[in-house]
Amino acid sequence: MPASRQIASDLGVSRNTVTGALSQLIAEGFLVARPGSGTFVAAGFERHQPEAVNWQQQPQLPGLSHYGTALAAKAMPEVHVQLPFTLGIPDLRAFPLSVWNRVQRQQQDRLHLLGYDGYQGYAPLREALADYLRVSRQVQCHADQIVITQGAQQAISLCAQVLLDPGDPVLVENPGYVGARRALQAHAAALTPVDVDHRGLQPAQLPAASAAKIMYITPTHHYPLGGIMSAPDRLELLDWAARTGTWLIEDDYDSEFHFHGHPIAALQGMAAQTPVLYLGSFSKTLFPALRLGYLVLPEPLVGSFLHAKRHMDGESPLLQQATVAQFVQEGHFQRHLRRxxxxxxxxxxxxxxxxxxxxxxxxxxxxxxxxxxxxxxxxxxxxxxxxxxxxxxxxxxxxxxxxxxxxxxxxxxxxxxxxxxxxxxxxxxxxxxxxxxxxxxx
Missing domain, CATH: 3.90.1150.10 (Aspartate Aminotransferase, domain 1)
Structure with missing residues (x-):
């Protein structure tokens, strides 16, 4: 290589710039510095000239998986625009932002929240959630049964990952939540639709014997039709699930917002030791950008779900969890829901x-x-x-x-x-x- 002074003169740049660039190329192995002799191109480059991949033709690389091929055939999703009447967007103008910011500032001063905590989620948040769910949703649980997730979508994906093998049959509501179907199909589940009307799912339609491992359901406010299963129907569904050996994934996505009387009690808490995995999120009760959800699991499943979450993405953001925990503990969450x-x-x-x-x-x-x-x-x-x-x-x-x-x-x-x-x-x-x-x- 020419001397650094010569390169700087030829290129019209500072010698320090050239020296820095040469040092970086030496560090990366492209150049070799020989004291007393100069700087040289590292040996071997003449033997290694990778061919550019022609993406217009079939490259000599492994193809996509069946799932990846199916995704490639779909149109690219559009950027989510929050227009009036867009589904799933709460009234953000009514959110108590000043209270939230005050709580968040208090949490930001706590140094341990800048590190790691645990895959299951921040303990004070799980304790506050357990107290809230027992009172408001009649969910039978304690903090050790709760796993904090990155929204409800990850909760559904975890259920599929832990409970299903490729090709396993799964029952889903028809009509039903498209996001749940996608999460289950991503794990190669064989989906069987079960028709639902304005009253919600009717257990009489379910087969007396079923090979399904999972049934995904929104019993206290069907998505999207809005039907609410009657108490006898919910009890019949629990009996059917126990009899057939089927896990029920109960998505309680917005049942806090019931306009006449108290919110309908969750399916999970209607009997002891139910085969129900209960999930919810703060996207609609607080705001979507929070990206925090939760699973309430039967105790024997908790360990497997924690390992799966560890392999999937590790921990949920700790500072956000701590802010939500204090927001709930101080009563702001319940007051916000009432308003x-x-x-x-x-x-x-x-x-x-x-x-x-x-x-x-x-x-x-x-x-x-x-x-x-x-x-x-x-x-x-x-x-x-x-x-x-x-x-x-x-x-x-x-x-x-x-x-x-x-x-x-x-x-x-x-x-x-x-x-x-x-x-x-x-x-x-x-x-x-x-x-x-x-x-x-x-």
Whole structure:
């Protein structure tokens, strides 16, 4: 190599810049410095000239897995835009941000929260959750049964990873939560849909004998139709699961928001030693960016789930866990939920009245007085196209048909009302009326 002074002169740069670059190339093995002789290109490069992979042709590399191939055939997911009526978005404007920031600042001064803690989750958070779930959701548990996860989606993935082998049969609600189906299919589960109506799952439809290892269910507020299983039906489902040897994954995604009376008690706590894995998250009760969820497990499963979580991603963010723990312990969480129940009930009543007056004869609500969204059946339209046009008009929503498996897919919309204000609800329903009429003419 030329001398560093010569290279600097030729390139018009500082000699220090050249010296630093040469030192880095020597450290990485591209150059060799020989005292008294100079700097030379390391031997062997003439024998190793890797060929560029031609990605336009079939590269001489292993192909994707069956799952990877299926994913490659799908369209890239769009960036999630939070429009009015987008599902799963709480009323972030009503979140007590000043209280949250005060609690978080207090936790930031604790040095041990900058390190590691444990795969199961921050103990004070698990203790606070156990106390809250026993009182509010009637879940029978203690802190050692709780595993903190990165949202509910990871909780479902952990269940599939620990409980299923490829090809194992799994029962899922139809219609049902698409995210759960994807998580189960990622572990090569064989999904069998079970039809659900506005009353929720009807246990009489279930086979007397079943080879299914798992059934995923939303019993206290069906997603997306909103049905609430009656107490006798929930007890019958528990009896069926114990009799057939089937694990029940109970996703209690937003049952805190029940508008008449107290929230419906969780399936998990309706009897002792139930075969239920109970999961929830703070995405809807606090805010989605928190990315914290939890699993309440039967005691014999806890060890296996902790090993699986360790292999999957290790620990959940400790500072966030500590902030949520204090937020719950000081009563802010429960107060926030009480305020939001009132607020969401007012939004639900207003949206229901708008639909009755503006969409009479065009759409039929599948309504239960709970949750953060409302479903409309809209026959005679392509609901995927309807959602695209609604998005172009500045409003969210999800096609009802997308929640179904099979050929018989009713059309309609699922509308999230939690993140809307009065003006947006009025404008959204009026625009929806225009779009329905336009789609039925075309």
């Amino acid at each position: 939001m129940r009132v607020r969401y009930r007012e939004k639900w009543e207003h949206l229901s009245a708008l639909i009755a007056s503006e969409l009479d004869g065009l759409a039929t609500p599948v309504a239960e007085s709970a949750g953060m969204h409302l479903v409309l059946r809209i026959p005679g339209v392509n609901d995927d196209a309807l959602v695209r046009d609604l998005t172009d008009a500045g409003f969210g929503g999800t096609a009802l048909s997308s929640y179904y498996v099979g050929q018989d897919r009713p059309t309609g919309l699922a509308l999230g009302f939690a993140n809307t204000d009065e003006r947006q609800r009025i404008a959204g329903v009026c625009r929806l009326r225009e779009l329905i009429l336009s789609h039925r003419k075309s």
